[in-house]
Amino acid sequence: MQGFSLRVVLADDHPAMIAGIHHGLSSVGTFQLTGTAANSTELFGLLDTDCCDVLVSDYSMPGNEHGDGIALFSLIRRRYPAVKLVVFTMLDNPAVLGALQNLGISCVVSKADAVSYLIPAIHAAATGGTYYSPTVQKTVRMRDLNGRNGNAPQPLSxxxxxxxxxxxxxxxxxxxxxxxxxxxxxxxxxxxxxxxxxxxxxxxxxxxxxxxxxxxxxxxxxxxxxxxxxxx
Incomplete structure (x- = not known):
């Protein structure tokens, strides 16, 4: 009998980043890395094969068929509702985090933090939980503090x-x-x-x-x- 395994797909338009994530996750026994994509066209080709439980994706992957960012994640959630999302990005500002939360995406890891933070993020996403890496947590705390103090700007849709x-x-x-x-x-x-x-x-x-x-x-x-x- 085989043990529990999560099928993970990685999406990022920088090959070095893909290699680093792959190396950081390859030793985790509960993960099965089933594919990588450099853009949304490649990504949808993978997702169409039903090979993914959790997708770890960069926020910005310009120049491809299905776009990137919020538009891409919205489409993924509609077309592949069973796929759980972890966003791995440098864009850890309050506006981006708020937009991701509005989509129901609550597992975000900053590229400013160690790749190892993706491990608990993937497990949290798979179980419907919430996980923010330290840099993202700091942004969330500052946003909440500004909101309580009445200093938060009117949020963008x-x-x-x-x-x-x-x-x-x-x-x-x-x-x-x-x-x-x-x-x-x-x-x-x-x-x-x-x-x-x-x-x-x-x-x-x-x-x-x-x-x-x-x-x-x-x-x-x-x-x-x-x-x-x-x-x-």
Missing amino acids: KRELEVLRLYAGGLTINEIAERLNRSKKTISTQKVRAMQKLGIERDVDLLRYAMEHGIVAASSQQGAAADEGQQD
Whole structure:
């Protein structure tokens, strides 16, 4: 009789990160690593084979068929409701965490923490529990404290957050509309509402906000900020 085993799939667009996670989890007897994916197209190909109990996925995997971030996780939850999710990401700011919680995703590990924190996160996800690595826990505590003190900004909806992330990552309104299958007018309205909630009037300040709060990776934003600065 075989022992208990969780089938785990890893998704990240950086091969070195995949290798590091694979190495960190390969010695855990309760895990069976059944596949890896570098983008959402590869990921859905794996999930279609019913080879996964728990998916460990990066938040940002741009340039693929099904998108990334909140849009990707929403689609996964609808199409593969039995698959449990652990998000492994550098984007551990309050807005992102709130959007993940709204989707029912409560196991998040920061890439700033050791890969070993994925082990309890995977077990927690499999049993419907909650797990945050130390860096994420700190963000959650600060968000809750700000909320109690009345200092928390008006929260962005998950759609506003996704539009902000994609825009700050360098996509145009038209490109975001195409990627998210929404109208240009809808995307523009969601961007304006996000800026109003944040008290931001200029696009260049929106880009700086996204960088300072980890909504997009700094490397992807520097080019967008430079382009925006030239337009001011």
